Amino acid sequence: MKNKALITGATGFIGGALARSLLKNGWSVAIIIRDGSDATHIQDVINESTTHIYDGRVETLIDIMADVKPNVVFHLASLVLVKHEPADIENLIFSNITFGTQLLESMVKTGVGNIVFASTLWQFSGEDECQSVNLYAATKKAFQVVVDYYHDAFGISAVSLILADTYGVGDKRPKLINFLVEALGEATELSMSPGEQIIDISHVRDVARSFEFAALKLFRSTESLRLNLAVCGTRVTVKQLVSIVETVGKGKINAVFGGRPYRTREILCPAQLPQLEPNWEKVALDDGIRELIEASLKAHL
Known part of the structure; x- marks a missing residue:
């Protein structure tokens, strides 16, 4: 039986690379995108996977999770801002904390037990390596605390993959x-x-494979896991x-x-x-x- 993945953030550079890598390796893939998202650059992924539209409601995510029944959720969707303005705060909180929390809640409600999600090296700054570089990193750190709760309270197995700099052909980000x-x-x-x-710089193919490798680590475990692991290049x-x-x-x-x-x-x-x-x-x-x-x-x- 094929491993089944549900991916958020597939319209992003790394999310798209992950979807392509999983499909190449024989996975069944479903993706979640927002209504109105530009998905023209992942048309190849859409042709080989199932696409679900997210409208901002947790009820919709519960329905999607129940329909897909994935072995693992790969959560890569986020709003990345090096510097924020007051008008950005609401979107940062919703994109990086609220959406992920809704995702975890939908997993609990439908019996999905594994998640691998992207974190950032910017969460580990300062002399004690515990400071956030910016508000974006602070929201990512806050989401890790939410994941800890869902692990402790409901037994969700989770791997936080801590990413540094990434690159590869087709990357439109200002790198x-x-x-x-x-x-x-x-x-x-x-x-x-x-x-x-x-x-610390990693090729996108290695990053994509790291997400799959982390999922397989969860599959092999006989107990609930909660790991924070860095992808180093x-x-x-x-x-x-x-x-x-x-x-x-x-x-x-x-x-x-x-x-x-x-x-x-x-x-x-x-x-x-x-x-x-x-x-x-x-x-x-x-x-x-x-x-x-x-x-x-x-x-x-």
Whole structure:
């Protein structure tokens, strides 16, 4: 019998990659999207899965959960904001706390026992590595407390996968590595921070496989689990990343280090957290960058 997954956030870069990876590996996949969401870029996923529309009500989620009866819920939907404005607060709370709580409640009501959800390394800042970098990270941390309650009270098995920086072909997010690839060989200056901060960067294929690996860990357990595990890739400074992109791309990036200050509450050295240990060889950073460069060249032909 096929493993059955219900995915939130499938219209996002990582969620879409996860859906494609699961389908390739023989899973039955259902996705939840909001009415009016732009799903044109995951049409291949929609063609091979079942799509359910979320209207903001927990009753709708209960009906969806009862219809799908998944072995595991992959919860990746969130609102990511580096910096918030007063008008963003309601959406941050709803997207990152309320929706997930409704999801957990619907699992309890329908007897679904496993969830793997995305957290962020930005939750682990400061000298004690317990501070949130921004309000987005604080809402993600608050949701972890909600998950703890549903685990303690109802036996929900849950893995929080703590993500750092992620990348891959087709990523439309404003990511540093994409800016660097586009800046190869260009005369225009790229204003950057001093560049001494360390980043932890993972290829999206490894991230997608990590979600599946975490689910299988829950399936194998004979007891209810509650785990917080980091998805770790390659750790380099920003300056080193620039150098690697230049080497792989055989070109020069006109980077101006110190052209702008570090961001407020910048993490200079990521926390060392318990890791999810995969049983596969991860995508090497050089190879991932080469994929980005080749895709960029094709796009400009």
